[in-house]
Amino acid sequence: MDFSFLPKYWSYFNYGVLVTIMISACVVFFGTIIGVLVALVKRSNIKFLDWLVSFYVWVFRGTPMVVQIMISFAIMHFSNMPIISIGVLDMDFSRLLPGIIVLSLNSGAYISETVRAGIEAVPKGQIEAAYSLGLKPSYTMRYVVLPQAFKNILPALGNEFITIIKDSSLLQTIGVMELWNGAQSVVTATYLPITPLLFGAFYYLMITTLMSFLLKLLEKRFGKGEVS
Template sequence: MDYSFLKEYYSYFLSGSVITMMISVVTIVFGTVFGVILALMKRSSIAPLKWIASTYIAVFRGTPMLVQILIANGLFHQVVTLPPVTIGVLQIDFSRLFPGILALSLNSGAYVAEIVRGGINAVNSGQFEAARSLGMNGPQTMRYIIFPQALRNILPSLGNEFIVLIKDSSLLSTLGIYELMNSAQIVITSSFIPLKPLYVAAVLYFFMTFVTSQLLKLWENKLGKGYIQVR
């Protein structure tokens, strides 16, 4: 198969891959922050906080991400005006990118919340009692005792969520965001080659997710070294 078109268009795939990873990293950071807050709200003894968190998680997990992206774009595209930025050969319209990242982050937060809540629940209850016996309050117990142990429990699932986000970032192509998928569409339109640019995009998505999964495995092994789970 002839892939000579890459000599002319490789920069589009490279720039699109960079933008895809940038979107994914920003989204997982904000999604994790939202998820931790929601997980703590759902574990709270305050009924309204628990209800808000449960409702939020149910809504964002129960509706398609594409619908959420389109709604966020409709609500914020005309409200937030940001200057475009050029990355490589592609220009990013931040006025469109902002609602896209917001929707991805809010959706991810709903899934991360359940991941974090499960990780916290997996920590032995004796750890809470031991922290209280040492005079630690709730926030101190979470920060110094529970979260470090919960992180070991949730890292594989959190890694899977990051990998899913790398692939789901392609949905932002519906907003005209020039990430990897949209870059492949540009190449198809410019070169009149229908499938090969998509093959290249698929290989790049696989490369990004594979490398990410391997790096997360190394981190997981490092965290688990010398660690004995208390039951």
């Protein structure tokens, strides 16, 4: 296999990794917020909002992500948004922003079900005890239920983060210069059909392996003090 392209084109992969991690971090942050809000709305007694968020979850879980990305780009293509240069790559926010938004909405649809399950796993006795101490429902949810639910859903959130790292490669369909687009750019520039893609896949594997290791450490830290 010919890896002679690496000295000249390594920067494509390095900057692509930075863009991929930035996209993934933004998507997990906003997706988690959306997921928590949707889960809380589903637990409310407001039927219209419950129907609205159920429709949102149904649409985003029932259609391919690449289709969502293409539709979002067609609707939200802001031609006057800035292009920020980072090394040899350009971050075009007219492409990056629609991608982050649709990935966040897609992630939020899945996370909402995870959060709902995490909330339901909290023992009802603790909620009743909080009410008996005079805590309002909003304070009970914020200080009693959600911290325990977060601990319950941490592994699922970690898996979602890893999934988003891989799914961010779909943004190459709208020209976002993330890791996979960088690898394909090297293929085009060098006429090497295999090795740049293998090196890009290796980069993904290293990132997801590192994230899995860090998430296991985080789970162990949150798990300390639990009574088995």
